[in-house]
Amino acid sequence: MMREMRLGESARGLSTLYGTSLLVSFGFGMTIPTIPLIAAYFDVSLFWGAQIVTAWSVGALMGTPPAGIIVDKLGARVALLLGPMLIIGGAFTVVLAPWFWLVLIAMGFAGMGNSTWMIGREIAGVALVNPDQRGRMMSGFMGTNSAGMALGPALGGVLADSVDFRAVFLAYMLAAALVLALSLLAPLKHGNVPVRPASLGPTIPFWSPRRFTTIPSLVREIEPALRATYVVLVFATFTMMLYRMVLQSMLPFYVITYRGFSASELGYLLSLQGIFVIIMIIPAGFVTDKIGRKWATVPSTGLPAIAFLLMPFASSYLAIGGLLVLLGLASGLSLGSVATSTYDVIPAHARGRLQALRRTTAELGAITGPLAGGHIAAASNPGVVFFAAAPVLVIAAVLLAFLAKETLNRLPDPLPVSEATRPPPG
Secondary structure (H helix, E strand, C coil): CHHHHHHHHHHHHHHHHHHHHHHHHHHHHHHHHHHHHHHHHCCCCHHHHHHHHHHHHHHHHHHHHHHHHHHHHHCHHHHHHHHHHHHHHHHHHHHHCCCHHHHHHHHHHHHHHHHHHHHHHHHHHHCCCCHHHHHHHHHHHHHHHHHHHHHHHHHHHHHHHHCCHHHHHHHHHHHHHHHHHHHHHCCCHHHHCCCCCHHHCCCCCCCCHHHCCCHHHHHCCCCHHHHHHHHHHHHHHHHHHHHHHHHHHHHHHHHHHHCCCCHHHHHHHHHHHHHHHHHCHHHHHHHHHHHCCHHHHHHHHHHHHHHHHHHHHCCCHHHHHHHHHHHHHHHHHCCCHHHHHHHHHCCHHHHHHHHHHHHHHHHHHHHHHHHHHHHHHHHCCHHHHHHHHHHHHHHHHHHHHHCCCCCCCCCCCCCCHHHHCCCCCC
């Protein structure tokens, strides 16, 4: 009976996390169509309007390291509550903002809230499943993110056209408020505050400056044989975010400006890619959990490398569509596979900080990709940007294939959840 009750609690906890994942991504997705409207309202250039997304990304970057510390020391629920609060505050500020610079600051806080909630969601989810179920869980998380980002802009565009951009941000607030309420009620396992093993030394107070350890000392928390694997996974995450942001920022210029297709034709191409991402949600989880982590992580960087190398030579609509199908399959395989591999490697007492370090590196890739791509495109053409990014993907695929260890059957877990949540003896 107790076993059935625990399974029921885990199922309810995961259902809540999946539902709130959809709401968080759906809310942010609604804001994307408002960018030109905000730029027009405040009479700023489209360049500055585009910096709304940059401000959100910078906020996500700044919020990730402290989120990792909060999760490790105060528990996942604190991050799950703090994140939506920041989003609500940021969205409400946009509604009332009289100046454009305040919009940028507000979106930075919204991005910070998003990253804080994402870290809390991952750690809470890991505590609810066994290690051999992590791949499917993470794939589900990433799949709901993709679905929310695909559906959100449609409603956002309708609200913006029917009312104005403020209505969209009010809806964003309501979505975040619902996430806050659900996160408060979510049945999380034992509060999800892992206990640091006594063998690792005394616990440092949360407020101590010693909490802000250097990156090398943080990596030394990992078993020596697995440190190189963690470093490779961090680099692979950086690479994945870099190529995705290059694709998002450069594909419109390549398809419309350079190849002469219409905006609607570009939309069809992006929808095609999204369909294949969604198709891969369930297969990616089973590949990660049943066949091997590398069977998902290596193709998720190797296939984009092939697509990026071929993209400058794709002049027909059919050829570009074929490459986007390949990128959709790769994105589907990457859904949670790198995060899952990282959880296999890192110890439970440092999950928040070490995952935050990986995600911080990812945000750096998200910022670096469009900046570097813009300079290359200005000097040559958008197609060259894809060709220039391909070697980075090749390096990531080679490192994942030959340097990183396969972690699917690595037992025991660095610190099993049952041990992480069990009070120390005596």
